[in-house]
Amino acid sequence: MNVAAEAKEKDTRQRIVETAERLFRQLGFQKTTVADIARELGMSSANVYRFFGAKSEINEAVAQHLMGEVEQAAAGIAAEKKSASDRLRKLVHTIHKMNGERYIDNRKLHEIVAVALSDNWPIIVAHIGRMGAIFGKIIAEGVAKGEFQPCDVESAAKLVQTATIRYCHPRLMVECEDVPSPSLDEMVGFCLKALTK
Amino acid sequence: MNVAAEAKEKDTRQRIVETAERLFRQLGFQKTTVADIARELGMSSANVYRFFGAKSEINEAVAQHLMGEVEQAAAGIAAEKKSASDRLRKLVHTIHKMNGERYIDNRKLHEIVAVALSDNWPIIVAHIGRMGAIFGKIIAEGVAKGEFQPCDVESAAKLVQTATIRYCHPRLMVECEDVPSPSLDEMVGFCLKALTK
Numbered sequence: 001m002n003v004a005a006e007a008k009e010k011d012t013r014q015r016i017v018e019t020a021e022r023l024f025r026q027l028g029f030q031k032t033t034v035a036d037i038a039r040e041l042g043m044s045s046a047n048v049y050r051f052f053g054a055k056s057e058i059n060e061a062v063a064q065h066l067m068g069e070v071e072q073a074a075a076g077i078a079a080e081k082k083s084a085s086d087r088l089r090k091l092v093h094t095i096h097k098m099n100g101e102r103y104i105d106n107r108k109l110h111e112i113v114a115v116a117l118s119d120n121w122p123i124i125v126a127h128i129g130r131m132g133a134i135f136g137k138i139i140a141e142g143v144a145k146g147e148f149q150p151c152d153v154e155s156a157a158k159l160v161q162t163a164t165i166r167y168c169h170p171r172l173m174v175e176c177e178d179v180p181s182p183s184l185d186e187m188v189g190f191c192l193k194a195l196t197k
Numbered sequence: 198m199n200v201a202a203e204a205k206e207k208d209t210r211q212r213i214v215e216t217a218e219r220l221f222r223q224l225g226f227q228k229t230t231v232a233d234i235a236r237e238l239g240m241s242s243a244n245v246y247r248f249f250g251a252k253s254e255i256n257e258a259v260a261q262h263l264m265g266e267v268e269q270a271a272a273g274i275a276a277e278k279k280s281a282s283d284r285l286r287k288l289v290h291t292i293h294k295m296n297g298e299r300y301i302d303n304r305k306l307h308e309i310v311a312v313a314l315s316d317n318w319p320i321i322v323a324h325i326g327r328m329g330a331i332f333g334k335i336i337a338e339g340v341a342k343g344e345f346q347p348c349d350v351e352s353a354a355k356l357v358q359t360a361t362i363r364y365c366h367p368r369l370m371v372e373c374e375d376v377p378s379p380s381l382d383e384m385v386g387f388c389l390k391a392l393t394k
Contacts, residue, residue: 117372120372120375125375125376125377128376129377132377155379155383158377158378158379159379159383159384159387162360162363162378162379162384163359163360163384163387163388165362165363165369166359166362169369171368172362172366172369175314175317178317178322179322179325180322180326180355181355181359182352182355182356182359186352186356187356187359187360190356190360190388190391191360191387191391193390193391193394194387194388194390194391194394196394197390197391197393197394
């Protein structure tokens, strides 16, 4: 395949994912069929299947794209010139906000999260791992600058990630709406205390 | 109603709940009907309905009983003559273990949790509140003895409860099975650091 053909293939693939995401937001992902996606793009279902072997692969590509955007924002925050504490706080706020916009404000899109979680999609575990690495990067820099106490950085990253799960996990965010909880800032402050001790 | 009749009523009510719980464990709570429960007890469905207006009331009574056992164990731990740190650690371990036995080892019983969470049963929020009060009791005593730093006890209780949710929330326990996480002891240790700082 020449370069132009490859670029076109990549472009088509991307357009399928974008269209699928839009339909998932409008109709919900269970109701959206490959035929719906193909129709929106003015192509045949057979052509969509040239790019994705099954609907489940499109679902995963959409989920991957949604999570990728959060990872990108997170990496941007980790690279900012701020104290590690401020970056950790901003990181948790950003995940909370982005997941809220994606999966809470749009309950249709929440469907994909519910199924991904129930069916244990491996891409979720991979996403949590990549996010953990970003938490770890910030914590390692905080330790290096004496802002945090020396610690096992990878373990500390998982601790902060796990302690703040109520504010980042889309389903918990919905479930806990009626449960009196500490504010996100209080929870990050609590974690920072443990890290600075 | 005289005392004996009242005692008998209470006893029948309790037997209905116990039988329902046993059937929920065997068949799952969605498949268990009021007729099944009545049959097991050798009574008519009409008689069951004298005690519970609807199946949903039986469901709630079973959930209440299951959660009540955890609350009782938790209160027992809070009353032990141990350091506040040791009691907090034991408390989280006990919730983890009891919920694990109830809802993870027995996936049929997990059904009731899934529905209670999705449908936002108010008794769950009340249970979380009572458990929070027990966390608070231990923390208050730790502060009084100088083991923990002075703090807003109610808020600290919610922080520890929320930070350890991954180890206590039945659905999260299932979901996170494949997610590399800190151990429960690491997480409690992290919380204790924040409390002692």
